[in-house]
Amino acid sequence: MTIGDRFGSLERLRIEIRDEFAGTKFTPQLIIGDDVKMNYNNHIGCINSVKIGNNVLFASNVFITDHQHGFIDERDINVIPTNRSLFSRGPVVIEDNVWIGENVVIMPDVTIGKGSIIGANSVVTKSFPEYSVLAGMPARLLKSLKIDQKDNEK
Numbered sequence: 001m002t003i004g005d006r007f008g009s010l011e012r013l014r015i016e017i018r019d020e021f022a023g024t025k026f027t028p029q030l031i032i033g034d035d036v037k038m039n040y041n042n043h044i045g046c047i048n049s050v051k052i053g054n055n056v057l058f059a060s061n062v063f064i065t066d067h068q069h070g071f072i073d074e075r076d077i078n079v080i081p082t083n084r085s086l087f088s089r090g091p092v093v094i095e096d097n098v099w100i101g102e103n104v105v106i107m108p109d110v111t112i113g114k115g116s117i118i119g120a121n122s123v124v125t126k127s128f129p130e131y132s133v134l135a136g137m138p139a140r141l142l143k144s145l146k147i148d149q150k151d152n153e154k
Contacts, residue, residue, distance in 0.1 A: 004034035014043040021086045049091035059102040066092045066108045
């Protein structure tokens with residue numbers, strides 16, 4: 001786990017990095033950039049890779065996971081939920097300057113492009129490009145923010 005400079009979090013930040021579960025070994029990597037600010041009750045689960053860029057702002061009650069607990073098909077139908085294996089469909093990448101709203105869930109194998117905004121109560125199940133405004137369950141693109149490259153350098 002690597003945490004950058006000037007990281008800040010309010011109460012009840014829960015970070016779970018698992019390198020083993022039910023006999024399966026993992027090599028988790030959690031990287032948090034500089035100037036990341038988290039509000040109350042945030043939860044990050046990592047068995048694979050979660051990378052959070054610089055200047056990312058989290059509202060409260062945000063959940064980010066790079067893995068799932070069991071399969072959502074007949075393979076696990078008769079397995080007690082607590083005994084189901086953990087597996088990752090892919091990493092989570094949150095690029096620089098992203099604003100994540102209240103009660104957002106970000107699922108595995110997702111990249112959020114830099115400068116994006118995620119609306120409150122969204123469930124993000126797929127990747128979005130830079131400067132996206134997204135919201136919904138599942139999240140969908142509401143708007144692309146077009147910027148002048150000169151303005152971006154300020």
